[in-house]
Amino acid sequence: DTASEIPTRQPVVLRINQLERILGLRVDAEEIARILSALGCGSSDSTNEGIAVIPPSWRHDLTREADLIEEE
16 A cells, blocks of 8 residues: 555466366356456456466465466
8 A cells, every 4th residue: 555666467377278177167268358357357468278367466366377267
């Protein structure tokens, strides 16, 4: 709250095949983007294989791919 400058967050790559493997179900890419957007995340790059997600500054718990999958 008192920091003069908020450091930029590094993107976290969310691989679609990992999401399906861990959750055991297929989630549409549009639904994944909707959920991540609702969490305040931005995306820097997206392909058929994955999404590079930039977590919001206030979500210090979103640092790994597993953290993003957990939110789905």
